[in-house]
Amino acid sequence: MPVPTALAVDLGSRSAGVWASQRGTVSGPCGDADAPVRRGRVVDVDGCVTLLTGLVRRYPEPVPPGGVVVACRPVLAAPADEQAARRVLDAVFAPARVVFVDTVRAAAIGSGAAAGSLLVVDAGAELTEVALLLDGRVTAARRTDIGTRDLTRGATTGLLADTVVRHLDELRAGPERPEVLSALARGPLLVGDGALQPDLAPALSRALRGPVHRAAAPRTAALTGAGLAAMSLLRHPARA
Incomplete structure (x- = not known):
């Protein structure tokens, strides 16, 4: 039986990043006028699905379903914004569990501060x-x-x-x-x-x-922190 994958996702207005255990990080631009994320909000679910699917396909081996995803979200995010992001993550990863973490918190964790x-x-x-x-x-x-x-x-x-x-x-x-x-x-x-x-x-x-x-790595600190949180959740499933 395959070991569940720990995954971290940071969907930004300029770029998107995915980190997967045993696979590393893939990232790419989100676009400008037609960006699927604007002002920190998913405005185009299908566009986000296409974007993340393209990134994940860059891994040499497929990411199996059933993993744990920790996704960054803007602080004070509205429930509707979180629901839209969840639809994207479910479509791309078919995870067993999705946990959202405020980007500021993930960045602090990723910076060791x-x-x-x-x-x-x-x-x-x-x-x-x-x-x-x-x-x-x-x-x-x-x-x-x-x-x-x-x-x-x-x-x-x-x-x-x-x-x-x-x-x-x-x-x-x-x-x-x-x-x-x-x-x-x-x-x-x-x-x-x-x-x-x-x-x-x-x-x-x-x-x-x-x-x-x-921060030493200001653009990737949040993704790094979310990845650390995802690994912790795999080791200690009861933690939120």
Whole structure:
């Protein structure tokens, strides 16, 4: 009887990635005007199925059904968005189990930074997310439909930085203020496309008057974290 496959999926607005145990990672662009994912939401289920199916076919050996899939989702995702993503994953992988993990949480795990109080800033292609994590669990979050792709449409790096600072100020004014202050002293973790923008981290550091840390692998940190979570679920099926 074949061993179940651990799978991780990150469907982004710019690119999609799949990681499979014993097989590694395959990735590819999602397109632009006809992208099946926009602003972090699956807008074309069939297009996403076609995209992921094409990626999975690049593995030398087929991925058997019945595996465990851990899929990244934007923080504060609506139930309808999750349902659309689930339809895609069911069609492509026929998994025994699908578990969704917030992208910010997956990125923290993939960066080895999940312990303690942590602020994660995920500046993606079309979505910017800011979240407070306590020992790897999201306790408060904000998101805005703006990202690095908007830099080619008239937006500026300063606007991205201002968006992040505004969300951080909102979190700092909430009930989690002590934890936010502790995480700010530690320095936010910057992931996603924005971490590769040379001006964003310095702009945030100046505005916050403190350190900002770029993830070592900002574009793949979330997929790496989701893969680690999928492996953990195979070893310990009772964990969510």
